[in-house]
Amino acid sequence: MKNYADLIQKQRSFFSKGKTKDVSFRMEALGRLRTIIKEQEQDLMDSLKADLNKSEFDAYLTEIGIVLEEIRFTMKNLNKWAKPRKVKSTLAQVGSKSYIYPEPYGVALIIAPWNYPFQLAIAPLIGAIAAGNCAILKPSELTPRTSALLSKLISEHFPEEFIAVVEGGVETSTALLNEKVDYIFFTGSVPVGKMIMEVASKNLTPVTLELGGKSPCIVHEDANLKLTAKRIAWGKFMNAGQTCVAPDYIYAHSSIKEEFLKELKQAIQELYSGDPIAAGNFTKIVSDKHFKRLTKFLSNGTAVHGGRHDVSTLTIEPTVLKNITWEDEVMEDEIFGPILPVLEYEDLSKMISEVNARPKPLALYIFSESNAIQNEILNHISFGGGCINDTVFHLSSPYLPFGGVGESGIGAYHGKGSFDVFSHEKSILKQTTKFDLPFRYPTTKNALKKV
Numbered sequence: 001m002k003n004y005a006d007l008i009q010k011q012r013s014f015f016s017k018g019k020t021k022d023v024s025f026r027m028e029a030l031g032r033l034r035t036i037i038k039e040q041e042q043d044l045m046d047s048l049k050a051d052l053n054k055s056e057f058d059a060y061l062t063e064i065g066i067v068l069e070e071i072r073f074t075m076k077n078l079n080k081w082a083k084p085r086k087v088k089s090t091l092a093q094v095g096s097k098s099y100i101y102p103e104p105y106g107v108a109l110i111i112a113p114w115n116y117p118f119q120l121a122i123a124p125l126i127g128a129i130a131a132g133n134c135a136i137l138k139p140s141e142l143t144p145r146t147s148a149l150l151s152k153l154i155s156e157h158f159p160e161e162f163i164a165v166v167e168g169g170v171e172t173s174t175a176l177l178n179e180k181v182d183y184i185f186f187t188g189s190v191p192v193g194k195m196i197m198e199v200a201s202k203n204l205t206p207v208t209l210e211l212g213g214k215s216p217c218i219v220h221e222d223a224n225l226k227l228t229a230k231r232i233a234w235g236k237f238m239n240a241g242q243t244c245v246a247p248d249y250i251y252a253h254s255s256i257k258e259e260f261l262k263e264l265k266q267a268i269q270e271l272y273s274g275d276p277i278a279a280g281n282f283t284k285i286v287s288d289k290h291f292k293r294l295t296k297f298l299s300n301g302t303a304v305h306g307g308r309h310d311v312s313t314l315t316i317e318p319t320v321l322k323n324i325t326w327e328d329e330v331m332e333d334e335i336f337g338p339i340l341p342v343l344e345y346e347d348l349s350k351m352i353s354e355v356n357a358r359p360k361p362l363a364l365y366i367f368s369e370s371n372a373i374q375n376e377i378l379n380h381i382s383f384g385g386g387c388i389n390d391t392v393f394h395l396s397s398p399y400l401p402f403g404g405v406g407e408s409g410i411g412a413y414h415g416k417g418s419f420d421v422f423s424h425e426k427s428i429l430k431q432t433t434k435f436d437l438p439f440r441y442p443t444t445k446n447a448l449k450k451v
């Protein structure tokens with residue numbers, strides 16, 4: 001196993017020189033990152049096509065565009081975020097001033113997954129740079145073209161003592177985790193997330209865990225069914241369902257279920273053509289292993305749409321399954337593919353209990369025209385984040401912290417959240433020497449008695 005102690009030591013000694021604490025250094029680094037991304041846009045799109053058969057439209061919308069917007073937003077606000085913040089002092093502290101100094105942790109390790117191999121590697125890196133850290137990025141081994149391009153771009157434009165990309169799989173990840181770093185930002189599956197936290201606990205290294213889970217999508221009887229179907233089809237089948245916040249399953253009210261399914265079929269046809277496998281522009285399943293795992297689900301329930309798949313291109317067409325119960329295999333774990341099971345409910349509170357009987361989801365979507373129904377669900381189910389009458393879109397806002405709760409993750413980022421994740425808030429009380437209030441000293445008579 002390779003030893004990364006030298007690399008981490010190099011970054012540690014670069015960090016200790018204090019250069020990254022200079023906000024103009026961070027701004028320059030972010031600006032450079034933006035320029036590289038813009039210059040290499042085509043190469044990035046080609047890599048994403050090679051790794052995942054991602055269309056240029058999807059590559060721009062969900063990877064490159066999102067990251068450029070994150071850089072723009074961060075650079076616009078960084079001067080303000082990086083300044084010490086003055087806060088109130090209490091009456092007992094009269095004469096003093098209180099401040100919060102955001103300060104970088106030092107060396108941050110970012111471990112990224114394959115499903116948005118560019119966005120999910122670079123978005124945390126933006127936060128790490130903005131907050132003034134050095135960073136080591138470990139992209140996924142399952143998207144080798146994008147990981148190799150990331151490595152090339154970063155190594156050509158940044159010194160490794162500041163930012164380094166280390167390519168490799170589990171063994172590389174493990175070797176990196178064996179070393180002491182100052183922060184670990186992990187995006188990936190729940191089981192690996194648990195293991196990361198265990199390893200991090202040895203050095204009490206703080207972690208952010210961006211994990212997954214089964215995200216429900218509730219379609220109530222009063223929903224605008226046509227629009228609901230279109231927005232669900234978009235959020236679910238984008239990237240062939242390999243999106244951490246994709247609707248995992250539908251919970252449809254039994255009174256509108258059949259009508260909704262008709263609309264859903266229609267929407268899928270409109271968005272993804274009659275035969276997306278033949279059309280050749282539908283995102284593929286990342287590996288044989290995942291393809292095999294997913295095709296097993298196709299025998300669950302009854303297919304109301306799709307079901308065709310092609311092993312030579314690792315493609316599965318958008319598929320909707322009905323007559324599904326919680327006992328079906330497809331309902332056991334996060335699906336992470338273009339297969340959408342539909343459950344039905346009659347009683348809202350029973351449905352809420354069913355959702356609450358499972359781990360807290362990363363996302364939840366509510367389709368209803370009624371504020372009362374929306375609030376009923378919001379107030380009774382805990383989940384990372386989500387949308388009302390839409391899917392997935394919440395993650396593209398820099399104003400909304402993005403992360404899970406319970407088993408779907410710890411911590412949240414995007415926008416200022418990314419800066420905060422990679423910053424320690426150092427609290428400072430600056431005391432006056434002009435006077436000295438006597439009441440806190442034990443020598444003061446009746447010090448603790450209220451006057």
Ligand code: NAD
Binds near residue numbers: 334
């Ligand atoms: P994964 O957990 O298998 O791998 C993620 C990263 O961890 C990769 O870089 C991989 O090399 C590394 N890794 C894998 N096994 C490891 C081990 N035993 N020790 C150390 N490192 C290891 O996840 P994945 O398959 O790449 O991604 C899919 C999962 O990620 C899904 O569960 C999905 O929901 C989740 N996800 C979450 C978000 C989010 O923002 N919350 C985003 C995307 C994906």
